[in-house]
Amino acid sequence: MPLTPTAEVVAAESAAGAATGAFNVIQLEHAQAIVAGAEQAGRPVILQISENCVRYHGGLEPICAATLAVARAATVPVAVHADHVTSEELAREAVELGVGSVMFDASALPYEENVATTAEITRWCHERGVWVEAELGEVGGKDGVHAPGVRTDPAEAAEFVSATGVDALAVAVGSSHAMTTRDAKLDFDLITRLHEAVPVPLVLHGSSGVPDADLTRAVRAGMRKINIATHLNAVFTDIVRARLAENPKLVDTRKYLGPARDAVAAEVARLLGVLSG
Numbered sequence: 001m002p003l004t005p006t007a008e009v010v011a012a013e014s015a016a017g018a019a020t021g022a023f024n025v026i027q028l029e030h031a032q033a034i035v036a037g038a039e040q041a042g043r044p045v046i047l048q049i050s051e052n053c054v055r056y057h058g059g060l061e062p063i064c065a066a067t068l069a070v071a072r073a074a075t076v077p078v079a080v081h082a083d084h085v086t087s088e089e090l091a092r093e094a095v096e097l098g099v100g101s102v103m104f105d106a107s108a109l110p111y112e113e114n115v116a117t118t119a120e121i122t123r124w125c126h127e128r129g130v131w132v133e134a135e136l137g138e139v140g141g142k143d144g145v146h147a148p149g150v151r152t153d154p155a156e157a158a159e160f161v162s163a164t165g166v167d168a169l170a171v172a173v174g175s176s177h178a179m180t181t182r183d184a185k186l187d188f189d190l191i192t193r194l195h196e197a198v199p200v201p202l203v204l205h206g207s208s209g210v211p212d213a214d215l216t217r218a219v220r221a222g223m224r225k226i227n228i229a230t231h232l233n234a235v236f237t238d239i240v241r242a243r244l245a246e247n248p249k250l251v252d253t254r255k256y257l258g259p260a261r262d263a264v265a266a267e268v269a270r271l272l273g274v275l276s277g
């Protein structure tokens, strides 16, 4: 059960009333930690590589090839997803390298342009068997410019899905990207209404800021893919910081990255339980 199409992973978890955990890979250690956590929990998982991560590495291929290799060696189903892609060229490169899904994010464009661009890239991905996620009602927090007050309208969401043919939709329901405190207030009534109105899985972005109990409640209200990045980075960096403070003479990177990787694996295993609905 190694590298598995995103569509299969999300469908199987949805059928069980659970959401699939989607965690961001930045370094190789993240991919290893996330898969180890999923194996500990005995649950499938999605490894995501964002356009920001690609920018950091100066290209997609090295981190994507490594992530795909980690996924292929897993003992649980693992999907690889390209997250928040705004460049059509990068979306095509990711598909050619072998990812199972792409989040094409044209949410900053005016509605009509978002629809036209997303529909075109979705057609191209579907011809290659790749699942597409899009975003409507821009989820806040990117670069600090978007307030968490943005909301997705259920009728507009249903119309957007039918006009674009996307397979999943990221919606704005009160979460915000890159939060380092877990006190976001989700609009559960809106999640329920969106779940009733939209025929494809709903995706929650900015979930690092949502407390455990509310993550479970969001899954029960109909969220089917939950993206978590910043929270795992906080777990990782806390361990690195503590190890370096304990031993200022430490130079072997494995001595602080290894324990950080173990801590992230344990947190992924715990979060997958929270997302089981």
Ligand SMILES: [Zn+2]
Pocket (backbone or CB within 6 Å): 084, 139, 177, 205, 206, 227
């Ligand atoms: Zn996001």
